[in-house]
Each structure stands twice: as structure tokens, then as C-alpha cells.
Amino acid sequence: MSRRTEEIPLMSPAPGTSRSLIVHRYGTPGAGPKAYIHAALHADEWPSVLVVQKLIPMLDAASETGDILGEIVVLPYANPTGLAQRMGGHVTGRYDYDGSGNFNRNWPDLSEAAAEKLGGSLPKDPAEAIQVVRAALRDAAAELPRRTRNQEWRAILLGLSIDADYVLDLHCDSEATLHTYTNVRHKDLVEVLGADLGAPVNLLEVEAGGGAFDEANAKPWWTIGDFLDGGADLPAACFGVTVELRGQADVLEEYADADAAALFRFLQRRGVIGGDPGPLPALKNPVTMLDAVDLVRVPRSGIVGYHKEVGDLVSKGDVVATLYDPSAVDPVGARLDLLAGTDGIMFSRFSDKLVEPGENVAKIAGTESLSYRKAGALLED
Ligand SMILES: [Zn+2]
Numbered sequence: 001m002s003r004r005t006e007e008i009p010l011m012s013p014a015p016g017t018s019r020s021l022i023v024h025r026y027g028t029p030g031a032g033p034k035a036y037i038h039a040a041l042h043a044d045e046w047p048s049v050l051v052v053q054k055l056i057p058m059l060d061a062a063s064e065t066g067d068i069l070g071e072i073v074v075l076p077y078a079n080p081t082g083l084a085q086r087m088g089g090h091v092t093g094r095y096d097y098d099g100s101g102n103f104n105r106n107w108p109d110l111s112e113a114a115a116e117k118l119g120g121s122l123p124k125d126p127a128e129a130i131q132v133v134r135a136a137l138r139d140a141a142a143e144l145p146r147r148t149r150n151q152e153w154r155a156i157l158l159g160l161s162i163d164a165d166y167v168l169d170l171h172c173d174s175e176a177t178l179h180t181y182t183n184v185r186h187k188d189l190v191e192v193l194g195a196d197l198g199a200p201v202n203l204l205e206v207e208a209g210g211g212a213f214d215e216a217n218a219k220p221w222w223t224i225g226d227f228l229d230g231g232a233d234l235p236a237a238c239f240g241v242t243v244e245l246r247g248q249a250d251v252l253e254e255y256a257d258a259d260a261a262a263l264f265r266f267l268q269r270r271g272v273i274g275g276d277p278g279p280l281p282a283l284k285n286p287v288t289m290l291d292a293v294d295l296v297r298v299p300r301s302g303i304v305g306y307h308k309e310v311g312d313l314v315s316k317g318d319v320v321a322t323l324y325d326p327s328a329v330d331p332v333g334a335r336l337d338l339l340a341g342t343d344g345i346m347f348s349r350f351s352d353k354l355v356e357p358g359e360n361v362a363k364i365a366g367t368e369s370l371s372y373r374k375a376g377a378l379l380e381d
Contacts, residue, residue: 001028003056003063010080012147019081021156024056024074026063032070035272036164038157039075041171042103043082043215044093047245047255048170052076054260059273067274070071072267073160079103081149100150102381104171107154107216110162113140114220115227122228130237134163146274147260149372158216166270166374167217167240168263175247177201177311178259179365183210183218185236185363187287192269193241193285196262200311201347201365202283205290209228209376214240247310248351288365291373294341295380296362298323304338304353304361311347314340322360323355342366 003024009070010019015031037055039048052074062068077083095102114136122129144155161167173179179201182190194202208215218240225234245259265277266346298304302323308314319337329335340346346347355361360380 001026001063001068003060010156011152013081013149019084021078021080022076023160024059024076026059027068027070027089028073029071032072033165033167033270033272034073034163035168035267035270036161036217037075037168037170038078038161039170041078041169042055042094043077043079044091044104044248045170045172045245046248046251047172047259048243049077050251050253051170051245051254051259051263054256055263058260058264061274062275068272069274070272072272073164074181075157075160075170076159079153081153082269096150098148098150100148104169104212105379105381106211107213108144109211109216109219109223110137110140110144110158111220111223112227112334113143115224118228120228120268122234126233126235129234133221133224133234133237137162141299144209148269155212161213161217162220162238164217164238166267167214167238169240169242170214170245171242171247172245172250173348174351174365175249175310176244177345178246179203179244179347180204181212181242181244181290182214182240182287183208183236185222186218186239186241189239189270190241191283191287192280193243193266194287195281196265196269196277197243197259198262198281199243199282200284201345202285203290203293203365205375205378206288207375208290208378210379210381212242212379214242216240223246234360244348247348286367288367289369290378291369291375292342292344292366293373293378294364294366294370295360295373296320296338296341296364297358297360298338299336299357300354301354301356302326302336304350304355306349306362308346308349308362311345313344314346314364315343316340320346320364321349338362340364342368342370
């Protein structure tokens with residue numbers, strides 16, 4: 001079956017302005033596992049947009065040869081509102097100008113609403129229980145409020161993704177190596193995805209907090225049981241993962257070709273697409289707990305000069321960057337070295353070199369939990 005493409009209109013923000021989402025659909029709902037993939041939820045993740053442009057022709061070809069075994073839903077851009085938010089010639093991304101905050105925080109938790117639809121209990125048969133929960137989640141998403149543009153947008157995206165087995169939320173960082181975020185329950189799956197992508201860093205959280213999109217899709221599978229008899233036995237049937245496709249400037253043909261091919265192979269390994277993905281490469285490094293990620297912050301404003309590149313191995317106490325204070329009478333004496341708080345891989349740094357107090361200028365994936373990192377509050381705004 002060929003690809004079906006639809007355009008979903010969004011509320012107009014102003015007279016004379018219209019916005020919409022493009023949705024490409026492959027395969028047959030219910031025929032096999034479902035994957036949902038979108039690019040640029042924060043609107044400013046250009047590498048993810050190019051990767052999806054590379055992935056679509058691959059999916060088209062697989063569709064023409066009958067190799068879509070399950071269902072695939074692809075959005076080439078997730079956030080038209082954010083794409084149109086320019087200030088001073090820059091797409092600012094990340095935050096909605098309507099005041100609702102970070103585009104990837106506070107996604108609705110559908111657990112309780114879905115449990116209510118189930119009448120408090122589940123079928124004994126696990127496969128049947130999964131189907132019933134998926135239907136309840138779909139129904140709960142369909143009833144999300146749509147009074148504002150932001151609410152409508154969230155209801156539409158969750159409505160497309162909530163019943164998927166795999167939710168691949170494609171982002172990028174500021175300057176970074178490839179890395180991923182997912183729940184610790186999905187360690188085995190992210191080891192496969194991370195190996196195919198060649199991601200040096202894959203981060204696991206017990207409870208990230210913040211209500212990110214991946215978590216909104218994955219978490220109901222282990223929280224719906226709080227509202228059901230026997231629900232605690234449900235498998236974690238949705239692998240929600242945030243994939244950070246390097247840094248914002250890493251929009252390169254060769255990266256995008258490789259990343260799209262890796263996502264395609266992952267979908268083959270999971271039975272969403274047919275064909276032989278070939279042997280799985282070795283994972284570059286063991287997965288890391290998110291509470292073992294050191295955030296190197298600055299205490300005051302200034303200009304940051306880096307001594308380490310993304311991907312570098314660092315040791316605790318290494319100087320990763322120096323903060324310069326252009327307002328200091330003694331510029332040399334005012335310099336402040338910024339130190340690694342753990343041994344590990346410096347996988348991310350900040351592209352804006354003029355920083356303000358409290359800004360996080362580097363992330364280091366270590367192996368030991370850090371006392372200042374708290375479960376439930378592990379994501380930056
Ligand atoms: Zn993002």
C-alpha cells in the first residue's frame with residue numbers, strides 16, 4: 001500500500017494566517033507494531049528535519065515493495081507555531097510565545113483518564129490487555145481540551161502517537177554528539193537504537209519529571225496500574241525515546257543519510273519494516289543513568305572559552321572551559337575555570353558563548369550518580 005499524506009489544519013492564530021501539520025502514513029493499523037516519528041518538537045532542531053526528509057523516500061520504497069509490516073506515522077515537522085516564531089531574524093524555538101512555556105514540557109498524563117474508560121479493570125490475557133489500554137489511551141487523547149492553540153496542538157500530536165509501540169521524538173542539542181533519553185524500563189531497546197545510530201551516549205531515567213513528549217507516551221504503561229485492578233502487570237508497551245541528533249549546526253547530508261538509515265534499520269529490527277538490517281553494531285559505550293550527568297554551570301555572566309570538544313573524555317577536576325568577565329578591571333584575575341564534576345564523556349556544550357548566571361555550559365555523562373541530581377527534576381527547562 002502506498003503512502004497516504006494528510007494535512008491537519010490547526011487553529012488560525014490571527015486573521016489571514018493559517019497553519020497545519022503534514023502527516024505521512026504507511027502500512028495498515030493493527031497489522032503489526034506501530035512507530036510514530038516526528039521532527040523538531042522545539043521547532044529549532046534542523047538536523048531532525050533533514051533526517052526525516054531522508055527517511056521518507058526510504059519508507060516510500062519499502063511501502064511500494066510491501067515491506068511495511070506494521071504502521072508508521074511520520075510528521076516532517078511537529079511544530080509549525082514554533083517554526084514561525086522569529087525574533088531579530090532568528091527562529092527562537094523551545095518556548096511558545098503564548099506564555100505556555102517549553103514546547104516539550106507538561107505534556108498531559110493520560111493514565112487516569114484512560115483508566116476511567118476501562119472501568120477499573122483489565123482483561124487477564126496480556127495481548128488483549130495491551131489492545132484495550134491502547135484504545136482507552138486513544139479515547140482519552142481524543143477528549144483532551146482544545147480551547148487554545150497550544151492545547152489543540154498537543155491533543156493532535158498525542159492522538160497520533162499515544163497508541164504506538166515506538167515513539168521516536170527527534171530533536172537536537174546546542175553543540176553535541178548523538179545521544180538519547182529514555183526510561184530505564186527500555187534499556188534493552190535503547191541499546192539497540194543507540195547501537196544502530198552509533199550514539200556514544202544513551203541516558204536512562206527512572207523518573208525524569210517535566211512531562212516531556214516521550215514520557216507522556218511511555219509512562220501511562222506503568223502508572224495506569226495505580227488506577228486499575230491488576231494493571232501493575234502491564235508491560236511497558238510504548239518505547240518513547242528522545243533522540244538528540246547532535247548539535248543545531250550539524251545539518252549535513254552525510255549525517256542525515258546515516259541517521260535515517262539507522263532509524264530504518266531499527267524499525268526493521270523491531271518488525272515494523274521487513275528486510276534484513278544486517279548485524280547490529282556494538283554499542284559505543286555502556287548506557288548511562290541521567291542522574292550521573294554532570295551539568296557544568298556558570299555562577300555569573302561572561303564569555304565562555306572551551307578547552308574540550310564534544311565527545312571528549314574528561315576526568316573529574318579537568319578544566320572544560322574558562323569564563324571570562326569582560327567587565328572586570330583585572331581581566332586575567334577575574335577568569336574562572338569551569339571544572340568537570342565527574343569522569344565521563346562531555347557530550348554537549350552551549351553554542352551561545354555569552355552566558356548568564358546559572359547557565360549550563362556543558363553536560364558530562366559519567367557513571368556515578370551525582371548527589372545534586374534529583375529524580376523527577378532531571379531535565380532542564
Ligand atoms: Zn528539542
